[in-house]
Amino acid sequence: MTSRTPTTRTQLAEQLGLLRLPRSAAELDDFLARATKGRWSPSVVLEELARQELQERERRSLERRLRAARLGRFKPIDEFDWDWPAKIDRAALERALSGPLVRERENLVLVAAQGLGKTMLARNITHAAVLQGHSALFTEASQMLLDLGAQETPPAPSSGACATTPARRCCASMRSATSPTTPAPPIFSSRSSAAATSRSRSSSPPTWPSATGPASSPTPAASRR
Numbered sequence: 001m002t003s004r005t006p007t008t009r010t011q012l013a014e015q016l017g018l019l020r021l022p023r024s025a026a027e028l029d030d031f032l033a034r035a036t037k038g039r040w041s042p043s044v045v046l047e048e049l050a051r052q053e054l055q056e057r058e059r060r061s062l063e064r065r066l067r068a069a070r071l072g073r074f075k076p077i078d079e080f081d082w083d084w085p086a087k088i089d090r091a092a093l094e095r096a097l098s099g100p101l102v103r104e105r106e107n108l109v110l111v112a113a114q115g116l117g118k119t120m121l122a123r124n125i126t127h128a129a130v131l132q133g134h135s136a137l138f139t140e141a142s143q144m145l146l147d148l149g150a151q152e153t154p155p156a157p158s159s160g161a162c163a164t165t166p167a168r169r170c171c172a173s174m175r176s177a178t179s180p181t182t183p184a185p186p187i188f189s190s191r192s193s194a195a196a197t198s199r200s201r202s203s204s205p206p207t208w209p210s211a212t213g214p215a216s217s218p219t220p221a222a223s224r225r
Contacts, residue, residue, distance in 0.1 A: 065136070077121075
């Protein structure tokens with residue numbers, strides 16, 4: 001019977017890397033030390049290796065989705081002053097932040113003049129969707145139009161700006177008004193399958209955001225494609 005040549009730790013780390021187990025490869029010495037100290041059985045060794053690799057994949061996935069969301073710098077929702085707006089549907093916004101809005105593929109539209117926190121809320125809702133495991137994108141209507149124009153075969157223009165994303169994804173778009181008296185108030189839309197903004201035909205904008213759930217709401221709402 002031929003004897004088996006022992007594998008060095010360096011070789012073992014390289015093999016783990018080839019198997020796409022980066023954390024185990026990088027922390028091999030520490031992993032083996034813990035296994036030896038704890039006198040782990042072979043099944044416990046495999047369980048711990050699988051656990052830490054899944055944890056690492058979740059961490060890297062979260063980092064990728066946060067980069068893809070294009071959130072930039074923003075204040076957390078904890079710093080939002082709920083007493084500042086004259087009127088706000090806090091329950092609808094908290095529901096959007098907690099996850100049901102994206103999971104159930106609902107729409108949310110915020111309408112308000114400038115400076116009342118629409119962008120902050122949109123970024124926080126997008127950020128919450130990413131933390132809950134969804135792919136999400138925050139963008140402004142102007143950037144959305146530039147992205148559409150850069151495509152080789154852009155879709156037919158619609159009223160406002162439009163973007164579509166695969167199922168179980170969330171898209172938040174912002175359009176800013178030039179002044180509080182602008183006939184077309186800014187609209188924020190967030191949903192799982194598609195997002196769109198449309199101009200309001202109201203002669204005067206509301207004093208602060210109105211939040212709506214399904215797209216059938218009478219207020220300016222996003223349409224699902």
